[in-house]
Amino acid sequence: MGLNRSGALLLLLATVAAIVWANLAGGSYEAFWDTHLTVGVGDLQLDFTLHALVNDALMAVFFFTVGLEVRREFAIGELTSWSRAMVPVIAAIAGLVVPALVFLLVATGSGYENAWGVVISTDTAFLVGALAIVGPRAPGRLRVFLLALAVVDDIGALSIIALVYTDNFTPMPLLIAAAGLIGVYFTRYLPTGRGPVYATLAIIVWLAFLASGVHPTLAGVAIALLVPVYRPDRRDVEHALELARTFRQSPNSEYARAAANSLRESISINERLQSAYAPYVAFVILPLFALANAGVVLSPEILGGAVVSSLTWGIVAGLVVGKLVGVLGSTAILKLMRLGDFGPGLTLDRLSGGAALCGIGFTISLFIVDLAISDEDAQNEARVGVLAASVLAFVIATVLFRISDALRPREDSGQTLARPVDPRRDHVFGFPDAPFTIVEYGDFQCGFCLKASGSIQEVHEVLGDRLRYVWRHAPLTHVHPNALAGAEASEAAALQGKFFEFERGLFADQENQRPSDIIRLARDLGMDVDRFEDDLTSAEVTGRVQSDMLDAEAMGITSVPTLFVNGRRHVGPYDAQSLIRALEESAADDTGPSPVARK
Structure with missing residues (x-):
């Protein structure tokens, strides 16, 4: 988050600098970014302006890194199940369609109805930066949702550019691109030297997209989605x-x-590339992009024409209202119809702020302005509309996030269990329908969690079948280096019906939880070790642990063990007598006095 926030502030400064430069330095802004660069050998040459170099080449790297992150989430992260992935996919589709309809409704009669593509795309760069600056507390699930939405949005918008706004579309180079992408996929099977092969094929694919007339940033997304990702x-x-x-x-x-x-x-090449490129994207590529694209001239004449222009207001309405209604409306309908899995923390109030941020539409919006509108005055009016919409979207999102956080006072945050116990999903020790419940968010390398598990066992000896105990994962990876591996191993054991046996084994030897120790424990428990090793790297296992960790973040859990007694967060000692007392008080609050301590 520190990298995101610092990069976002630099992005904002670059945006302000671009606007000041464009308005105070005459035509030097346009002249500088129109500077031509020629690269080539002999008759084979590429001619770029600096503006195109930033938008077509450097931004392909940005979209590549975004694609890597989303690929990871779909493969081994939060979006491994279709029920969870369908939410951002459907929201992205609605976020493409509804803004275009709103634009046509407002801009009809302007003569520029064909510019509906200006309002369809969310600017991923500014979206990520803005979320880092004004986003809510514990934004983990919202960030994953918005990144997945933005990538689907970008793919849709860039495809529309290729189909609707590209006059010189040439399909033949796409065959070369397809062959290059196939090569990218099979490169994973090379025993050595994969890096140079990936780099060479990536350049070929990018050049093929460029030659076809399709926006070459789409090449970055396509390549990223084919780069393998896996657990070590x-x-x-x-x-x-x-x-x-x-x-x-x-x-x-x-x-x-x-x-x-x-x-x-x-380590998978996906994760290595994310780590390698993140600083360059945050501190070089995105600020350069803002500097090259945000220089909108704001003269009195242009502003005066924009105020009375239905084209300008169509763009503002499409981006600000259309994106908010499309994204929030579609997710609200999914929630109402109980379709898709949202997960704790991805509530409608936070989704409303995220939907508002989707109205920031710089990159593709300004690109389509040049493609769809030929008149210079109309282009200026459209650019003012894009700029105004982005500012409005940012302000509205800020207000909605602040309201959302205000409705969750810090002292009350996370006091109630965010995800109800589900015996079909959760690891439950005891009868699934027992009247009393203790849920523990813990870490297998945490000594205090070991102590808590002993206390809960004492409570179970007193209450017997009237208590059910549920374990959920909250590994403190910054403190315990093997905690995440232990959590994933326990989930792999659960697939063979050995979760609690494995849990006890991990607690019994907290100092030795390296890969070889984990395999030895599985063997000692009589498990199918080959299947266990395969399951360790499966999407089901890694996604389950990641889901628990995001639940914990949504409830503000920063230390373990964190216990919930009958759905309420337990504060204070967690010895057996304290927990029994907490169960008594909880039962009294719910149903009147109840002697739960009697057996």
């Missing part, structure tokens, strides 16, 4: 550890290089 394999990790031990015993450059390469290869 145990054998790769163990091999890296062995090489590291060898280097420690006999330090030399050959062993050092082998150990470093092995460690790097144990």
Whole structure:
């Protein structure tokens, strides 16, 4: 979040600088970004303006990194199930259609009805930056939702550009692009040298998109969706550890290089690329993009014409009203019809703020202005509309997020269990319909969680079948390096009906939870080890742990163990007598006095 916030502030400063430059320095802004660069050998040459270099080349890198993150969420993260992924996909489609309809409703008679494409796209760069600045507390699920929505939105908008606003569309280069993308997919099977092959194919695909007339940033998304992502394999990790031990015993450059390469290869290229590109995207590419695109001239004549222009108001209404109604309306309907899985924290009040942010439409909006409108005065009016809509969307989103946070006072936040216990999903020890419930958010490497589990066992000895105990994951990865691996291993064990046996095994040996220790525990419990190892890297396992972690974030859980007694957050000691007392008080609040401590 620190990187996002710093990058967002730099993005905002670059936007202000572009507007000031364009209005105070005469024509130098346009002249600078129209500077031509020619790259090539012999007759094979590429001619770019600086503006096109930023929008077509550098922004392809940005869309590539966004695609990597969404690919990860769909593969091993929050969006592994269709019930959860369908929510941002449907919202994105509604966010494309409704703004276009609103624009046509307002701009009919202006002569520029064909400019409806200006309002269809959300600017992913500004969306991510704005969310980092004004977003709500615990924005994890909202950020995943908006990123997935933005990528689908971008794919839709760029496809519309190719089909509607591209006069010189040439399909033949897309065959080369398709072949390159197939090559990108199969590169994962090369034993070595994958990096140079990925880079070469990426350049070929980008050039093919450029030659076809399709906006080349779409190449970044397409490539990212084909880059493999996976959890580290145990054998790769163990091999890296062995090489590291060898280097420690006999330090030399050959062993050092082998150990470093092995460690790097144990992490998926998706995650390595995200880490490598994130600083460049945040501190170089996005600020340059804002500087190259946000320089809207705001002379009195242009502003006066925009105020009375139905084209300007059509763009403002399409982006501000259309995006809000399309995204929020579609998600509200899904919630009402109980379609899709939203998850704790992705509530309608927060979705309203996110939907408002979707009205920020710089990149594609300004691009389509140049494609759809030939008259210079009308272009200026349209640009004013895009700028005004983006400012309004930002302000409205800020207000909605502040209201949302105000309705959740900090002292009350997370006091109620966000996700009700579901015996079909949760790990329940005891009778599923027992009248008393303790839910623990914990970490298998946490000594206090071990103590809490002992206390809960004592409570169970007193209450017997009247108590059910539920475990959910909240691994403190910044404190306990093996906590996430332990959580995922327990989920893999759960697929063989051994969750609580595995939990007890992890608690019994908290100091030794490395990959080899986890496999040994599975073997000692009589599990199918081959299946267990396959399940360790499955989307079902990783997505389940990630879901629990986002639930914990939504409730403001920052330490473990965090206990919920009959749905209410427990504050204070968690020894057996304190927990029994809390159950008594909870039962009295709900049904009157109840001697729960009697057996």
